[in-house]
Amino acid sequence: MARARPISELDLRAPTGRNARIILRERLADMYVYARYVADPTCIQELHDLRIAVKRVRYTLEVFEEYLPEASKDFAEELGRLQDELGALHDSEVMLALLRLLLHQEQGEITGQDSSSSGKKKALLPPDMVKSFLNTTHVAVLSEKEQAGLQSFLHRQEQRREQAYTSFHRHWKKLEQRNFRERLLAMLESK
Amino acid sequence: MEKRAAPICAAIDVGSNTIHIVVARCFPEWLEILADELELVRIGESVTAIGKISLEKSRAALQALSKYRALAEQHGAEHIFVVATEAIRQASNSAEFIAQVRAETGLEVLLISGEAEAALTFFGATYEASAHEHLWVMDLGGGSLELVFARQMQIVWRTSVPIGSGWLHDHYLSGNPPTSDERETAEIFLQTYFRRTRIPHSAQALIVTGGSANSLLYLVQRAFHRPMENKQLSQEDLARCQNLLSALSAEDIADLYGQPQARARILPAGALIIQQVIKRLQVQEIMVSPHGIREGVLLAYARYGESWLEKVSQEEQPEESYAQTAHKVLLDRLYTMLTWSDEVLKHGDIEAIHKMRVASRRLRAALDAYQPCCDPRLFAKVYRKVKRTADALGEVRDTDVMLHYLFEQLDSLTEEEQEGIHRLVEYLKSYRQEKQEELTVFLRNLDGEKLERQLKASLRERMDR
Numbered sequence: 323m324a325r326a327r328p329i330s331e332l333d334l335r336a337p338t339g340r341n342a343r344i345i346l347r348e349r350l351a352d353m354y355v356y357a358r359y360v361a362d363p364t365c366i367q368e369l370h371d372l373r374i375a376v377k378r379v380r381y382t383l384e385v386f387e388e389y390l391p392e393a394s395k396d397f398a399e400e401l402g403r404l405q406d407e408l409g410a411l412h413d414s415e416v417m418l419a420l421l422r423l424l425l426h427q428e429q430g431e432i433t434g435q436d437s438s439s440s441g442k443k444k445a446l447l448p449p450d451m452v453k454s455f456l457n458t459t460h461v462a463v464l465s466e467k468e469q470a471g472l473q474s475f476l477h478r479q480e481q482r483r484e485q486a487y488t489s490f491h492r493h494w495k496k497l498e499q500r501n502f503r504e505r506l507l508a509m510l511e512s513k
Numbered sequence: 514m515e516k517r518a519a520p521i522c523a524a525i526d527v528g529s530n531t532i533h534i535v536v537a538r539c540f541p542e543w544l545e546i547l548a549d550e551l552e553l554v555r556i557g558e559s560v561t562a563i564g565k566i567s568l569e570k571s572r573a574a575l576q577a578l579s580k581y582r583a584l585a586e587q588h589g590a591e592h593i594f595v596v597a598t599e600a601i602r603q604a605s606n607s608a609e610f611i612a613q614v615r616a617e618t619g620l621e622v623l624l625i626s627g628e629a630e631a632a633l634t635f636f637g638a639t640y641e642a643s644a645h646e647h648l649w650v651m652d653l654g655g656g657s658l659e660l661v662f663a664r665q666m667q668i669v670w671r672t673s674v675p676i677g678s679g680w681l682h683d684h685y686l687s688g689n690p691p692t693s694d695e696r697e698t699a700e701i702f703l704q705t706y707f708r709r710t711r712i713p714h715s716a717q718a719l720i721v722t723g724g725s726a727n728s729l730l731y732l733v734q735r736a737f738h739r740p741m742e743n744k745q746l747s748q749e750d751l752a753r754c755q756n757l758l759s760a761l762s763a764e765d766i767a768d769l770y771g772q773p774q775a776r777a778r779i780l781p782a783g784a785l786i787i788q789q790v791i792k793r794l795q796v797q798e799i800m801v802s803p804h805g806i807r808e809g810v811l812l813a814y815a816r817y818g819e820s821w822l823e824k825v826s827q828e829e830q831p832e833e834s835y836a837q838t839a840h841k842v843l844l845d846r847l848y849t850m851l852t853w854s855d856e857v858l859k860h861g862d863i864e865a866i867h868k869m870r871v872a873s874r875r876l877r878a879a880l881d882a883y884q885p886c887c888d889p890r891l892f893a894k895v896y897r898k899v900k901r902t903a904d905a906l907g908e909v910r911d912t913d914v915m916l917h918y919l920f921e922q923l924d925s926l927t928e929e930e931q932e933g934i935h936r937l938v939e940y941l942k943s944y945r946q947e948k949q950e951e952l953t954v955f956l957r958n959l960d961g962e963k964l965e966r967q968l969k970a971s972l973r974e975r976m977d978r
Contacts, residue, residue: 451912472937
């Protein structure tokens with residue numbers, strides 16, 4: 323998780339609640355930059371970035387909780403659920419990358435990278451993990467039965483990934499229908 | 514107020530260790546105490562063990578409350594106030610417990626906040642004390658301690674620490690008497706914890722209230738033949754108490770010095786906490802007050818009438834500025850993260866790593882939120898270090914999560930899949946071992962005090978600009 327984008331126009335001597343509202347509006351705008359990728363399950367990197375952005379709004383709500391209306395807790399909880407769904411999606415991606423690494427599948431996946439529509443490449447697996455797995459002779463010593471077992475488990479994981487994406491997408495749509503963003507902004511306007 | 518017009522009321526405090534009642538004729542500035550009784554129910558024991566109030570503790574509490582209701586009525590109490598504190602706040606079944614009390618005794622339990630608890634305790638503990646320019650008041654309970662700083666008898670700062678005598682006993686000092694190893698570990702834990710607790714004020718006088726402080730005073734009076742009117746305890750008195758408490762079992766202490774046995778069990782923990790707080794606050798001795806939250810409730814009622822709890826809860830400071838809260842939040846979160854470091858190094862267990870990682874994330878979130886309050890150059894250094902800490906923890910934690918997921922799946926998989934997964938688990942475990950070793954080296958080299966200095970300097974330099 324990279325450092326959050328700094329925000330200017332904050333007055334250090336102003337009440338905490340006032341600055342909290344400015345920061346939250348900015349973080350929310352950052353989060354909705356990724357809204358256009360939500361309908362495309364192949365945008366792995368962007369959905370991962372969305373997860374980080376959701377987490378950032380939620381954490382900001384929690385940091386400033388005592389300076390915001392009581393309802394801020396409900397919004398933080400809702401974002402927590404969204405974050406969990408995106409987290410499950412990410413965990414599936416990581417497990418898939420790990421299985422592919424172990425099964426030494428396509429050359430491009432050996433580094434545990436994902437492709438993204440924005441052209442950025444970000445490792446799904448920590449580089450040390452990839453190195454550690456490749457430095458050993460693990461792949462060579464997998465028995466046929468083990469390989470077949472892992473291959474079958476990989477298919478299960480692909481299904482798990484589909485389910486995780488579907489749950490997240492359905493939830494996102496519901497939030498849109500319930501005007502989540504507008505309600506959060508309205509909460510920030512209230513005392 | 515005329516004596517005749519002053520109402521008789523009762524206040525019952527349902528705490529982690531005791532259920533305690535005071536019945537008194539209530540005046541705004543003083544109380545004529547008619548009854549003062551307590552029972553050591555130790556509700557906190559079951560909350561620590563299972564996260565809720567056990568059936569057995571619940572029964573004992575209901576029995577005590579019924580008895581105290583009758584006692585209050587015997588004295589003609591017009592009102593019976595029941596307040597519940599930390600143990601009940603922490604219990605997952607607190608709402609159920611409160612409903613049960615209402616149904617079986619007709620008493621309404623008020624679950625008060627840590628802030629209201631601190632304010633009420635301050636009223637109670639100080640109402641007989643002479644005025645001080647600057648004063649500390651500590652209420653040492655079974656599940657937590659509340660520390661208040663007052664200027665000209667007005668509270669200006671307060672904090673609640675989730676460490677109490679019952680808690681310390683259950684986690685660190687369960688031997689009877691505690692072994693020297695147990696005492697040493699508990700002492701290191703407290704020293705580390707209090708060193709990282711922000712204490713922004715200073716005063717020479719410290720009033721301590723609560724069962725442990727009063728029992729220690731009684732022990733000193735009985736064991737070392739101190740006059741009963743002497744209410745002070747010095748560091749030396751506490752050290753002598755510790756010697757006694759580490760040489761004799763709780764049963765012996767109870768027999769020889771007239772202490773309830775359940776209290777004698779948790780007394781070593783109470784003495785150790787008081788000793789460490791005295792050191793941290795740099796005071797020479799403490800004054801023990803027999804009064805506390807119950808007397809505070811009665812005084813608050815006499816002063817404010819029916820809206821007493823509202824008034825006490827409303828005594829809030831004006832909203833702090835962004836820069837002020839930056840200082841408070843960032844340092845608190847840094848201390849919390851560092852406190853877990855010892856636990857990770859000592860045991861390296863999954864839970865401690867998870868807790869420290871969560872704390873590191875919370876700190877990073879606060880750093881993101883308060884970045885404008887910091888000097889950019891120093892901030893970058895702190896941020897880098899915290900990020901590295903989070904990454905080192907994350908590599909171990911993420912592997913734990915993967916392993917946990919794979920273990921969960923195993924039963925539902927085919928035999929072939931299980932074989933493959935066993936191999937994957939083997940690799941992940943070996944990778945985790947490598948990362949755990951790296952994490953240990955990293956945390957051993959993590960200079961928490963330097964990080965604290967850098968963060969403070971970063972905040973200071975930005976403010977000075």
